[in-house]
Structures are given as C-alpha cells and as structure tokens.
Amino acid sequence: MNNFPISTIRRRFTSLQGPFTYLDAPGGSQVPDEVGEAIADALREAAANLGAGYPSSNRAQAILEAAEANAAALLGCGPEEVTFGTNMTTLNFALTRTAARDMQPGDEILTTALDHDAGVAPWLELAEDRGLVVRRVEILPDTTLDFEDLQSKLNNRTRVVAFAWASNAIGTVTDAARVCQLARDVGALAWVDAVHYAAHEAIDVRRIGADVLLCSPYKFFGPHLGLAYVAADVSASWRPYKARPTPNTPLGRRLSTGTFPFELLAGFNATTDYLKSIGGFDAIAPYERALGQRFLSGLPDTVTLYGLPTMEGRVPTFLINVSGLDGTELARHMVGQGIGVWAGDTWYALDLYQRLGYERTAVRIGFVHYNTAEEVDQALAALASASDQS
Numbered sequence: 341m342n343n344f345p346i347s348t349i350r351r352r353f354t355s356l357q358g359p360f361t362y363l364d365a366p367g368g369s370q371v372p373d374e375v376g377e378a379i380a381d382a383l384r385e386a387a388a389n390l391g392a393g394y395p396s397s398n399r400a401q402a403i404l405e406a407a408e409a410n411a412a413a414l415l416g417c418g419p420e421e422v423t424f425g426t427n428m429t430t431l432n433f434a435l436t437r438t439a440a441r442d443m444q445p446g447d448e449i450l451t452t453a454l455d456h457d458a459g460v461a462p463w464l465e466l467a468e469d470r471g472l473v474v475r476r477v478e479i480l481p482d483t484t485l486d487f488e489d490l491q492s493k494l495n496n497r498t499r500v501v502a503f504a505w506a507s508n509a510i511g512t513v514t515d516a517a518r519v520c521q522l523a524r525d526v527g528a529l530a531w532v533d534a535v536h537y538a539a540h541e542a543i544d545v546r547r548i549g550a551d552v553l554l555c556s557p558y559k560f561f562g563p564h565l566g567l568a569y570v571a572a573d574v575s576a577s578w579r580p581y582k583a584r585p586t587p588n589t590p591l592g593r594r595l596s597t598g599t600f601p602f603e604l605l606a607g608f609n610a611t612t613d614y615l616k617s618i619g620g621f622d623a624i625a626p627y628e629r630a631l632g633q634r635f636l637s638g639l640p641d642t643v644t645l646y647g648l649p650t651m652e653g654r655v656p657t658f659l660i661n662v663s664g665l666d667g668t669e670l671a672r673h674m675v676g677q678g679i680g681v682w683a684g685d686t687w688y689a690l691d692l693y694q695r696l697g698y699e700r701t702a703v704r705i706g707f708v709h710y711n712t713a714e715e716v717d718q719a720l721a722a723l724a725s726a727s728d729q730s
C-alpha cells in the first residue's frame with residue numbers, strides 16, 4: 341500500500357480536500373479536476389458539429405477520434421468497436437433491441453441472479469414484445485455464479501448470455517472468460533455488464549472473449565456517459581436503428597444516435613489520461629485490495645456482511661447491516677460521522693435482493709483508489725460506534 345502515491349492523487353480532486361469521506365463510488369465516483377477543466381475547454385473551443393472544416397469543428401472531430409482511441413485502449417478493442425451513449429441503461433436498451441431484430445419467438449436469453457436490472461429489464465421487455473424467453477442463472481449460497489446451473493440452461497435456443505462481471509450490490513466477481521466461453525460453445529453472444537467492474541480492474545474484451553460489453557465512465561472518475569464495445573463481426577451483422585444519413589463507418593458510429601456529446605467525450609479523454617498517469621488499473625487494483633482487506637479484517641462482530649468474506653473473488657464493495665439497527669439508521673449514523681454512504685433496498689439487483697434476505701435495507705460501502713487506509717479506519721470506527729448505540 342505504501343508505494344501508491346495516494347496523497348498526490350488526492351490533490352487532483354477538489355472534492356477530496358474537505359472533511360467529508362466519500363465511500364459511495366459504486367453510485368458514481370468523485371472526478372479529478374482536470375476532467376471538469378477539459379469539459380469546460382471543449383465548450384469554449386469545440387462547440388461545433390463535425391465536418392464544417394473550421395477550427396472549432398476540427399476540434400470536435402479530434403475529441404471524438406481521441407475518445408474512440410482512448411476507449412479502445414481502455415477496453416482492449418479497436419476504435420471502430422466503440423459506441424458512446426447517455427448511460428449504460430439507455431445504451432443497453434438500444435443495443436438489445438438491435439441484437440434482437442433477427443431473433444425468433446422461443447429464442448432464449450440467460451441473465452443471472454447477480455445482475456443489475458439494467459442488464460435484465462431490456463431483455464424482459466423484449467421478451468414481452470417478441471416472445472423471447474428469459475431464464476435466470478442461479479448463484480450458490482456464497483453468492484458466486486452457479487456454473488452447473490448455467491451449463492444446464494444453455495442449449496441451441498440460447499442466443500445471449502448476459503451477466504454482470506461484478507455485482508454492484510455486494511462486489512462478487514464472476515469468471516467472465518469462463519461464461520463467455522460457455523456462451524460461445526452454444527453459438528450465443530456473451531453480453532457483459534462491466535459497469536461495476538470497470539472502476540476496479542483492467543478490462544480486456546479479447547482476453548475474456550466478450551461480444552458486447554458495457555460500462556459507464558461516471559463510475560470510473562469520468563463524466564456521465566455510457567460506453568459500449570460491440571465486436572466488429574457482431575455489429576457488422578446487425579441492422580442498427582439509425583438515421584439514414586448516419587455514416588456506416590466506423591462501425592461503432594452506426595450504433596450511435598444523433599450528435600455526440602463532445603464536451604463529455606473531452607472529459608472522458610481527460611479521465612483516461614488521468615488513469616494512465618497514475619499507472620492504470622495495474623497500480624489501482626492491488627492498492628484497492630489492501631483497502632478491502634483492511635476493512636474486512638477490522639469489521640466488528642455486530643456487522644453482518646452480505647457476500648464473500650475475503651477479498652478473493654470480489655472487488656471492495658461491501659453490503660452490510662449492524663445488528664439492532666435498520667439500514668437507514670446506520671446510514672444516518674455514518675453520515676453524521678462525516679461518511680458518505682446510504683441505505684438501499686434492492687440496489688437494482690432484484691433477484692439478489694430476494695436471495696440475501698435482509699429486512700428492508702442494507703448499507704453499501706464502496707472503496708476505490710482515491711480512498712485511504714485512514715478512511716477505512718474511520719468507517720470501521722463509525723460501525724463500532726453504531727453498534728454501541730443499538
């Protein structure tokens with residue numbers, strides 16, 4: 341933990357200079373100042389559309405091309421395989437509809453009991469419209485994916501296996517390469533929700549063998565945007581919903597709708613520059629794991645943790661309750677101690693919520709690379725004092 345330059349990193353965030361401790365990154369992270377500055381610069385200098393040939397338009401063009409290249413480097417794909425959108429949910433509704441244009445009634449989609457509903461609802465709505473069948477893959481009691489159940493549900497009608505790489509509620513990580521391989525074995529598309537994972541670990545779509553992968557830069561120190569990878573052979577086979585004059589190349593742009601949010605793409609470029617400057621996820625992941633381990637090791641006995649009890653197979657996102665307290669009371673206590681967390685019921689993971697079985701709400705505590713060991717200790721002290729109150 342010692343050689344991660346945490347003090348230098350934190351100085352790049354105005355929002356981290358005050359006394360408040362942000363442990364709420366799973367809902368949207370803090371953003372380094374340079375991202376906001378890049379957005380403001382773009383609004384000053386690149387407020388134009390593409391193709392006009394004068395400087396502001398050329399700047400907008402350069403921002404878009406840089407964003408495609410940066411997204412490609414981040415995800416391990418080609419720039420023509422990248423699409424931007426409003427957020428993951430909107431992109432997923434659009435891409436699922438495009439993918440389903442050649443699906444037939446009775447075709448099957450698998451989702452999992454770990455998923456955020458943004459990865460499930462688009463398929464359920466399509467099933468309603470088009471007679472598709474959505475089947476849910478179960479989890480084991482320890483909250484990891486039940487691969488036997490997955491294998492038993494794959495068949496020659498399976499068209500898509502959609503799954504969350506990491507759970508936004510409890511942090512459990514799924515072996516994405518294994519799921520993608522099983523999907524491919526039956527000729528189905530591997531459709532990955534990497535929204536939660538992307539803030540914690542490096543992504544390489546080729547290594548895991550994904551066909552489609554979605555994430556949201558606002559979860560990893562960037563602006564409010566959605567980002568998708570669609571494998572070139574897959575998007576080339578799709579007939580996208582698009583305005584007719586929209587260019588057909590690069591492929592990813594065919595899947596975008598309307599004018600690009602150039603200022604947010606400029607912010608995204610600043611985000612990827614920021615990540616590179618601190619050593620990327622190779623530097624981030626071990627530091628975060630140490631924070632997570634410190635938290636797990638110090639948890640008071642009064643805390644119930646939902647999910648994996650070690651850092652093996654998880655990212656440092658923890659869902660908890662303290663005995664004798666409602667989640668809302670616990671969150672209020674922590675906010676009173678200067679810690680930004682809140683209590684939620686389903687955390688949008690509807691199936692998981694049913695399986696975890698807590699009453700009403702639980703509090704989610706998420707550590708990312710800008711958090712410190714002292715903040716972990718502050719959270720542990722707040723949990724201990726919450727226990728005293730109960």
Ligand SMILES: Cc1ncc(COP(=O)(O)O)c(C=O)c1O
Pocket residue numbers: 366367427428429430456458459504506507508533534535536555556565566
């Ligand atoms: C795992 C996961 N998937 C999907 C989403 C939806 O993302 P967005 O807010 O970009 O639509 C979230 C948001 O919290 C998430 O955590």
